[in-house]
Amino acid sequence: MAQTSWGAPEHEPRFPQLTMETLTPAQRPLGEKIMKISSVGLAGPYNPMIRSPEMAQRMYDLLDYLRWHTSVPTRLNEFAILIQGRLWRSxxxxxxHYPLAIKAGLSEQVAADLKANKRPEGMKPDEVAVYDFCMELSTKHAVSDESFARAKQVLGEQGVVDLTALTGTYVTVAMLLSMAEEGVPPGKEPPFKAGER
Known part of the structure; x- marks a missing residue:
């Protein structure tokens, strides 16, 4: 399918962009919450999500915990989100999440290597633990004893559970974005170019 310069399809959108004015009474309370915290407003994953208001509210609550109240440090949390973003080419x-990860202290070189689909060089030991854990779980659908032990040592039991929930939740977010053919904002360059692995 042909793509526009910002990675969205050239045909009619699968889900026309919602605005606060177009929300139903069932969607409006969550829409108001989203507008207070979202850098993209009702765009991105919220545009398809909110079409199922009850599911969207539950997902919003989960994302609220996984983003702002998790036991995983912000730098590692954002790194894990970028790992899923890369795996899904989302x-x-x-x-x-790239600017959030950099702001939280992830090295630009680590992010650049990840974006280039390479095992990042120069990762800190806690980043190695998160990378190996997330990559094994996502690509092998299992985690080796060594990777589990390292992640548990770095994050503790709660952290390992929180990291697993985060990485799985961002697979769901990537699926919603892909299914809905959501792109980056108009006029912005998509991170992944056509034909890149």
């Missing part, structure tokens, strides 16, 4: 996830 334009919106990478676009939204």
């Amino acid at each position: 334009q919106v996830e990478w676009y939204a």
Whole structure:
């Protein structure tokens, strides 16, 4: 399918962009919450999510915990989100979370290597633990004893559970974005170019 310059399809959108004015009474309370915290407003994953208001509210509550109240340090949390963004080539996830990861202290070189689909060089020991854990779980659907032990040592039991929930939740976010063919904002460059692995 042909793509526009920002990675969205050239045909009619699968889900026309919602605005506060177009929300139903069932959607409006969550829409108001989203507008207070979202850098993309009702765009990105919220545009398809809110079409199922009850599911969207529950997902919003989970994302609220996983983003702002998790036991996983912000730098590692954002790194894990970028890992899923890269695995899924999720334009919106990478676009939204790359600046957050850098602001939280992730090295630009580590992010650049990840974006280039390479095992990042120069990772800190806790980043190695998160990378190996997330990559094994996502690509092998299992975690080796060594990777589990390292992640548990770095994050503790709660952290390992929180990291697992985070990485799985951002697979769901990537799926919603992909299914809905959501792209980065108009005029912005998509992180992943056509034909890149």
